[in-house]
């Protein structure tokens with residue numbers, strides 16, 4: 521039986537998150553965007569409310585949320601500011617490899633590090649010359665006795681300045697590509713330096729930096745999974761995180777749609793409010809139907825993950841469809857505001873800048889289409 525009804529707990533989670541976005545995030549979002557201020561004060565409040573470490577099991581002090589719960593929560597937080605929800609979501613992204621492949625000792629140590637007090641984490645996959653081509657990464661892991669020595673550079677790392685734990689993907693042998701990838705939990709230590717802070721178009725309150733790992737000594741017990749399992753761990757992590765990116769894009773699109781609708785009901789041109797013109801109504805209708813469709817995809821992807829069913833292609837569809845829709849919605853919202861939409865005095869200018877990143881990170885939308893096509897060519901989905 522199919523039900524689209526949320527449980528009472530899920531409705532309560534959604535309502536608390538909606539209030540949090542309204543009272544804690546929205547009042548500061550424009551200023552934090554302007555000054556590129558990392559929202560550590562709001563993140564600490566979110567930690568107190570229990571919005572961080574969503575996927576960490578309750579037995580380790582985490583939220584123990586299902587994937588569907590996390591999607592519901594992230595839509596609401598992203599409605600407030602997607603830069604904020606990205607900062608929050610990346611904490612879970614950093615912990616996901618440990619959830620997926622970590623042993624009990626690693627879970628005990630690293631989950632508790634995050635659940636005892638507010639702690640920031642980073643997920644370090646991308647390199648200056650290896651973004652979409654993950655298997656081409658060059659950061660080297662060399663085994664020396666009971667340690668691995670890491671050397672390399674990771675780029676566009678969210679939360680990198682503030683992280684106390686870095687989940688780092690490195691290779692034992694770059695010529696072996698995906699077969700030699702390993703995943704490590706790396707605690708902040710000497711040898712890890714921030715070499716560049718990025719000045720971004722959008723999502724400006726999120727922290728994005730380049731990080732150099734120079735002879736960083738990582739104890740062998742910090743290897744997540746086994747040697748050579750890094751590729752699989754990274755892919756499973758991204759399958760899990762893409763519905764959350766989709767949820768973020770739905771929250772952002774919903775915000776742009778509501779702003780555009782409210783503006784269209786007030787702005788008068790040629791003696792009528794512009795909401796009465798069909799050209800405006802068609803843009804609003806496209807926004808609304810896309811939000812609904814994107815949400816169904818995100819919920820389905822999350823549900824599949826919760827049922828431990830194959831979710832790769834639906835996760836990619838949710839990410840690709842939701843983020844493309846958010847981009848188009850914000851472009852149309854700016855159009856509905858006319859010249860005012862282009863000005864920083866109004867909210868939709870920020871939403872349009874913020875939306876662009878959604879089509880790029882966590883696998884570009886070209887890569888999502890490749891994943892969907894590969895799965896479709898391999899087997900019939902239906």
Ligand SMILES: Cc1cc2nc3c(=O)[nH]c(=O)nc-3n(C[C@H](O)[C@H](O)[C@H](O)COP(=O)(O)OP(=O)(O)OC[C@H]3O[C@@H](n4cnc5c(N)ncnc54)[C@H](O)[C@@H]3O)c2cc1C
Nearest residue numbers: 643644645646651652676677678728880881882883884886
């Ligand atoms: C603000 C920001 C935050 C980020 N945060 C993180 C983070 O926390 N951790 C992390 O590890 N990474 C992070 N990233 C990196 C992000 O995931 C990569 O930027 C993304 O995967 C694309 O890699 P790239 O930038 O190297 O582009 P490239 O891989 O060089 O791609 C360039 C273009 O070519 C296209 N392309 C590449 N290969 C193909 C192909 N086979 N077929 C068709 N088209 C192709 C791409 O779609 C894109 O349009 C972040 C990026 C940004 C901008």
